Amino acid sequence: MPRPRIRTEELANEIRRAALEIVRTEGLDAMTTRRVASAAGTNIAALNQLFGSRDGLVNAVALEGFELLAASLPSADRGLREGLGEYADAYRRFSRAEPALAEVMSMRPVSGPIPDGHGALRCRQVVVDILRSTSELDADDIEPHAVAFAALLAGLAVQERNGLLGRTAAHQDRVWRVAVAVFAAGLLASR
Numbered sequence: 001m002p003r004p005r006i007r008t009e010e011l012a013n014e015i016r017r018a019a020l021e022i023v024r025t026e027g028l029d030a031m032t033t034r035r036v037a038s039a040a041g042t043n044i045a046a047l048n049q050l051f052g053s054r055d056g057l058v059n060a061v062a063l064e065g066f067e068l069l070a071a072s073l074p075s076a077d078r079g080l081r082e083g084l085g086e087y088a089d090a091y092r093r094f095s096r097a098e099p100a101l102a103e104v105m106s107m108r109p110v111s112g113p114i115p116d117g118h119g120a121l122r123c124r125q126v127v128v129d130i131l132r133s134t135s136e137l138d139a140d141d142i143e144p145h146a147v148a149f150a151a152l153l154a155g156l157a158v159q160e161r162n163g164l165l166g167r168t169a170a171h172q173d174r175v176w177r178v179a180v181a182v183f184a185a186g187l188l189a190s191r
Contacts, residue, residue, distance in 0.1 A: 012050045015040040019061050019100070028098050033057065036183045058104060059111050065101040066110075066118035073126050081184045083130035088153055088180045095157035103161065106154040126148065135188065145187065152183060 018039035022031045033054050037047045051057045072094055074086040095102040114120050127146040131137060137145060156179055159165050165172040 007046055007049050011040070011042060011046060014049060015042065015047055015057070016060050016064060019057050020064055023061055023100050023104060025096065028058065030103055031057070031061070044170040055111070058108070061101070062108070062119060063114070063118065064103045065098065066123055067104040067106070068098065068101070070126075071118035073123065075126075077133070079131065080130065080187060081181070084127075084149065084180050084184050085177075087126060087130065087149075088156075088176060091153045092157065092160075092176060095161070099161055102157055106158060131187070148185060152179060183188055 010075045014145045015036060019031055020037060031048050031054075031087060033044050036057060037044045041045070047057065051060055067090065073090050074083070077083075078086060110120055123147055127149050128142055131145055156165070157177055162174075165175045185188065
């Protein structure tokens with residue numbers, strides 16, 4: 001059994017990195033608390049103290065995924081169609097590059113409060129900014145539309161990972177383009 005270490009932010013980061021690596025290489029089912037603790041050079045008690053449980057660790061992995069996604073997103077200073085299209089392209093590239101991580105991010109809600117400025121909030125804010133700067137939606141409608149767009153992309157990514165968007169890359173590309181175009185057209189029609 002690994003020797004217990006002081007429960008520091010450094011140890012929490014090591015545990016998060018170990019969990020992320022296991023998810024990336026072997027998938028969520030392979031991410032057990034025992035494996036993660038061992039890979040991080042600590043014990044399950046320390047892991048549980050820092051993350052509460054495996055669910056807390058899954059939550060931390062999802063949040064780390066949102067940080068990585070946020071770092072890859074375009075700025076919101078584009079027109080509606082271009083901005084949403086670029087966001088969708090970045091999301092799709094991320095989902096293809098990090099399929100297991102994207103699955104964790106879309107399979108369950110992030111629990112607990114999300115710290116201000118976190119990647120999960122920045123991802124949403126980019127869409128909110130695109131909608132706010134390029135459409136005349138009522139202020140109360142912007143957030144629901146941003147949530148709907150995120151759900152659309154997550155659904156497309158899941159369908160693509162499961163091979164349900166068509167057999168050819170050209171057809172899959174077209175499905176993504178059509179979905180984003182229809183979403184944008186619906187927003188423009190509601191002005």
